[in-house]
Amino acid sequence: MIIVFKSKVNQEDVEKVVQRVEKLGLIAHISQGEETTIVGLVGDTTKVDPKQIEVLPVVEKVMHVGEPYKLANRAFHPDDSIIDVSGVKVGGDHLALIAGPCSVESKEQVIEIAKAAKAAGANLLRGGAFKPRTSPYAFQGMGSEGLDILVAAKEATGLPIVSELMSAEYIEEFNEKVDLVQIGARNMQNFDLLKEVGKRCTKPILLKRGLSSTYEEWIMSAEYIMASGNPNVILCERGVRTFETYTRNTLDLQAIPVIKRLTHLPIIIDPSHAGGKWWLVEPMAKASVAAGCDGLMIEVHNNPECALCDGPQSLKPKKYTELIEEIKDIAKIVGKEV
Ligand code: PEP
Numbered sequence: 001m002i003i004v005f006k007s008k009v010n011q012e013d014v015e016k017v018v019q020r021v022e023k024l025g026l027i028a029h030i031s032q033g034e035e036t037t038i039v040g041l042v043g044d045t046t047k048v049d050p051k052q053i054e055v056l057p058v059v060e061k062v063m064h065v066g067e068p069y070k071l072a073n074r075a076f077h078p079d080d081s082i083i084d085v086s087g088v089k090v091g092g093d094h095l096a097l098i099a100g101p102c103s104v105e106s107k108e109q110v111i112e113i114a115k116a117a118k119a120a121g122a123n124l125l126r127g128g129a130f131k132p133r134t135s136p137y138a139f140q141g142m143g144s145e146g147l148d149i150l151v152a153a154k155e156a157t158g159l160p161i162v163s164e165l166m167s168a169e170y171i172e173e174f175n176e177k178v179d180l181v182q183i184g185a186r187n188m189q190n191f192d193l194l195k196e197v198g199k200r201c202t203k204p205i206l207l208k209r210g211l212s213s214t215y216e217e218w219i220m221s222a223e224y225i226m227a228s229g230n231p232n233v234i235l236c237e238r239g240v241r242t243f244e245t246y247t248r249n250t251l252d253l254q255a256i257p258v259i260k261r262l263t264h265l266p267i268i269i270d271p272s273h274a275g276g277k278w279w280l281v282e283p284m285a286k287a288s289v290a291a292g293c294d295g296l297m298i299e300v301h302n303n304p305e306c307a308l309c310d311g312p313q314s315l316k317p318k319k320y321t322e323l324i325e326e327i328k329d330i331a332k333i334v335g336k337e338v
């Protein structure tokens with residue numbers, strides 16, 4: 001349930017209403033806009049009689065939200081959320097360009113790629129240090145040493161870092177070293193992890209869509225993080241499982257308008273994990289920007305043939321540079337600045 005207050009209402013009046021609903025055991029989340037104040041009620045709202053609230057002189061209207069998520073709901077927060085990732089804005093009319101290797105392999109590799117990505121126009125550097133691999137015998141990532149390499153690449157280029165967190169054990173280390181904490185597709189419904197990053201992560205979260213998760217399941221996972229205390233969530237569509245086996249996954253471009261309609265959170269697209277083939281990245285990246293996404297996360301490798309992970313879907317720096325040049329033109333048409 002959402003209480004919309006009359007414009008320019010004073011703080012005290014809002015507090016009085018909040019206290020009244022909190023007495024009923026509900027949690028009230030206040031969202032103060034420039035003109036309007038909105039209060040979202042989380043909990044068993046059947047205890048509240050909307051008519052009794054609506055009759056108060058400071059209240060404009062009371063809305064029932066059919067969806068099970070409140071904090072992520074567009075109704076609760078009509079404006080787009082713009083998430084600040086160490087100075088890089090994600091959402092609104094900003095287009096975030098995240099690039100880098102699937103996995104951190106060495107300092108030389110990451111710094112070379114980071115420099116090329118930055119020169120191409122990327123504003124965030126990705127690199128996996130803790131890797132979720134299907135096989136326990138595959139390369140598992142460099143761990144903390146990999147994070148230190150990313151920090152060195154950030155020092156060399158100024159690009160803030162995006163890296164995947166797989167265990168709550170490392171949250172404090174990620175708070176120190178990483179600028180945007182990725183929760184991977186395979187952990188999208190690891191509810192204990194979501195609660196911990198909500199409580200303890202001081203950095204924004206990039207929440208990837210689960211391999212076969214519905215929009216509602218995905219948004220509910222964002223809701224877990226937000227309800228636990230971290231409101232800074234960016235969603236990432238990375239392809240879903242379908243009957244098709246030719247491509248690694250199927251990119252769901254409809255996710256862009258749907259997520260924007262249902263939530264106020266930014267949504268970025270990862271065309272690399274979607275198609276699993278480097279030559280699919282360019283057309284899908286362009287289509288994503290045309291459809292209004294808030295950013296792209298693309299795997300870039302200086303030597304894809306020898307990559308320890310996801311070489312076949314990685315772009316070489318030259319190709320990435322050409323792609324970003326073309327993306328800039330599309331971004332302009334849809335009102336996004338690079
Ligand atoms: C990744 O981005 O490195 C990754 C493992 O992605 P996903 O969780 O989407 O498979």
Ligand code: MN
Nearest residue numbers: 102299309310
């Ligand atoms: Mn990868």
